[in-house]
Amino acid sequence: MRKYKSIIAVALSLALSAQAASAQGPRRAITQIGTERLLAGQTVRLYITGADAGTAPDDVRVEESADGVSFYDRAVGSVSENANVDEGISFFFLLDNSGSMWTDLRGRESDDGNALRIAHAKAAALDFLADVGAADSVGLAVFNTRYWRPLRPTADTRAVADAITEIAKPPKEDAFTELYLSLDRAISEFAEVPGRRVLIVLSDGEDYPYLARTNKPNPDFGAAVSSPSAVIARAVSEGVTCYAVRFGADKDPSLGTVAAESGGTAFDASDGAELSGIYAAIRADVLRETAVDYRAGMQPGDRRYVRASVDGGATWTPARYYYAGTVFGSARERPGALFLIPLMAAAVLWLALWLFKLERPTSRAGISLLYGPSGKRTEIFALSGARTVIGGGAEADITIAGNPSLKASHATILFDEVRGEYTVAAPSDLTVNNRPVAKKRLEPGDVINMAGTVVVFDDTSSSMTSRTTNVRGGTRRALPGARKPRKQ
Template sequence: MKNKMRPFLTIALLALTLLGAACQTTPKVESQGDYVLQITQIDTSNFPLVNVYVSVRDTNGEPQVINTGKLQLLENGQPVSGQSIQGEGEVGPLTTLLVIDNSGSMNYAGKLDSAKKVAHEYIDQMRAGDQAGIITFNTEVHVVQDITADTQTLGSAIDSITAISDTALYDALVQAIATLNPLSGRKAIIVLTDGLDNQSIATPDEALSSIGFGGLSISTVGFGLLPEGEEETDQYSGIDENTLRMIAQNAGGRYGYAENEAELSALYDQMRRALQSEVVISYVTPLSLRDGVQRALTVTLADRYSGVGGQSQTGYNPGGLVPEVAQPASWPLFFGLLAVLVLLLCIPLILNAFKGGGDNNKTTKRKKKSKIKITLKD
């Protein structure tokens, strides 16, 4: 049986390999130096043009304004030439999705009222050209307000939020990512929750893997009480800090914890200012084929007097179901070759079937020859 299944397993693995090459990998960031550099979003939707969004903060999380001429970009360890860079400057208009937990646990300690107040503050500080949307989640995910630049409409949507039922955080992330994927430019999700997901169908990894080639970042805010020592997280007032931190670290965002409304307001304000002060580097990669091969990116803040002020490393995959070539073959030819491959893999099954039939006939004849005849005498 194992031998018969082997060709099908081979085909399945081949299909997964081809599909995996088409997925955009999620940025993972490492920072060092006096400044915290973070590659927050990589947009390859117009590949080979790549837009790299970079946030610069001090060690306290405060956003810093820098001279973009001090930033150096490397791809696969090689400096990107000045001729390849098509633009450097401010990030421009920002699209934010505020994802707010409105499960029953947010009714405790006035958490939902604080979340709504802080969401109003964020919306009130939007710049001209910025836009936002509101998504809530409990047992179900609700798009309370589609993406809009109308702050009054957004404010009314925030006021309408009430809390009830359980939590489906990861399903809400899938919905938020699907909403932002088709949009262009700098896109960010800010999730506020007590972090106790107990209803989602999706997993954190499935949510992160759904990020499209345009990229986006996800920042998470834990609003509640951390368990002390080895104490289990409280069902109503605790947060799952490890999961929230993991999501942010793997999606170019930040994780922050707030225990009260004042801390929450300060954290949202800091995140907003950091997003609005980012810079973008646009360059044409010399590796211009969508070959499904991972590319390493490094951004360094360098100063000839003080040396390296910070560094961020991550990677991206340009995608491609099959490697591109200068003269791509036609789709009919591709599917024809794939059909031949499948047929070749099925040949052992066909041979085994015929062989099995022959063996059965021989066994039957052998049994007939060895049949014993018994005669009874008077």
């Protein structure tokens, strides 16, 4: 029986791929912009769908713009048709586990467990696991009133299968679907994983937020709110592609827009066979992508627009943008003499600050040196501005000398003024709370290890706090979704 289901799924995946290509906008598009190496090597990676097999590197062109109007050529470093096969793809399933998922395909109560929507969703996810590549990883989260992530992306498909199988029916008192708050959190957590990131969200209905319906804080998210536009901004800034699967007749009206704006596609499914076909189609499309590495420009401003051509400039993908941070410079490769004036002024200011910047404690956001070079006493360093470089070289904003393994510009902490959030990023030799990361949103108390130099992040002025729930005068950490809500 499983053999026939697999044949049906493959046939459906081919049909769905063709349908998506014809109905979902342009054939060629940038699906993800990878900026993990932007700070250290001024290199950006584009994942492009729709390129013809055997595309010659000389036919690939990339252009950047600071305003989305005037575009300039950038130097292409490498072109690979097999990057996703060789380096692997990280998949993250975000599954709706509201009460309506425990009804049959027509939305009716049923005693037949195999007829339930959740059974179809589980079976399709298990079919997907059977086909993932050796270099791929898969993670899982479920949502309803709460958000619960039982598993970070891992190559252990058996552990993923066990986590999928163990998804349980939610209690009746949990009756809400926090679609966009859960998407926002899933994207933030998934952004810590380097490489090609594919988030697949399955939902059988509309966003039904707890706070808006009850005027009470959500037991997991508190008073936080989100929206489709906020999720799109998060996905773009974190470089995560969202694929949306709308399961059943009830559909969220904005979920397709979120998928398209993040570089993904929206699909509709009515049963498990169609779900299996969709999952296979998504993986097949991502495997066919072409990875293009290019040297980023130095235009001023936080936002950079980029477009690409794989036919020598005859046609171009729609422009997408990424966030680069404000830096000195322009698109010119050889700056003029006037360009040196702000640099000289910055150097003079740096000399004035360097003598005492490692000595002054701060009550603002900052990092505390917990373990550094031998004999180095504990210090507290302030974080100011949108970008703070930490390293062993004199050019770093925070210089920690004495560790030969610490690079001159080892890591960068970025501040998002809109969200009031700090993010640490580094191309290598970086762990946060003993987990290797390329980029991570910081919370007070996070322990950052840079090649043996250890600092602790703190933000006394931040609203970021541990997610807790009052219990008879005390506090406890909110339970992550062992209780999963039902949709009304």
